[in-house]
Amino acid sequence: MKKFKFSLEKILQLKEQILKNLKNDLSVMQLALREKEAEIQGLWLKYREADESYKAKSSKSIMPYEIKYYKDFMTSIINAIKKKEDEKELLLKKIEAKKQEIISLNIEISSLEKLKEKKYAKYNYQVQKMEEILIEEFVSNSSTIL
Numbered sequence: 362m363k364k365f366k367f368s369l370e371k372i373l374q375l376k377e378q379i380l381k382n383l384k385n386d387l388s389v390m391q392l393a394l395r396e397k398e399a400e401i402q403g404l405w406l407k408y409r410e411a412d413e414s415y416k417a418k419s420s421k422s423i424m425p426y427e428i429k430y431y432k433d434f435m436t437s438i439i440n441a442i443k444k445k446e447d448e449k450e451l452l453l454k455k456i457e458a459k460k461q462e463i464i465s466l467n468i469e470i471s472s473l474e475k476l477k478e479k480k481y482a483k484y485n486y487q488v489q490k491m492e493e494i495l496i497e498e499f500v501s502n503s504s505t506i507l
């Protein structure tokens with residue numbers, strides 16, 4: 362009997378390669394998310410430093426233009442934080458979509474692998490039956506020779 366060959370093997374391999382690529386994309390996105398969170402933390406640190414500096418100068422004497430400078434600077438930092446938070450939310454949505462894509466592809470691959478196992482079990486059953494037939498023929502042929 363010929364060797365076992367799964368007819369959908371190429372599709373299975375292709376889907377596994379796509380899954381590998383999706384996982385790589387996901388890890389890149391997660392790295393970008395961590396970097397975005399670090400940027401946000403850096404901006405908050407910058408804001409707190411500016412706020413502390415403003416409070417320290419306010420406790421002494423501060424000029425009106427300095428007050429405006431600090432208020433504008435802190436407002437720009439807050440705006441930058443909001444922008445980064447929006448980017449982070451968008452990235453989180455993309456990550457979630459990528460995870461769903463990976464899950465659905467895993468389900469497809471799993472069903473293909475189960476199909477392959479069933480076909481292989483059927484193949485093994487047929488091989489076993491063929492061997493039994495050959496053994497029976499051999500035994501019947503050798504008993505007729507004697």
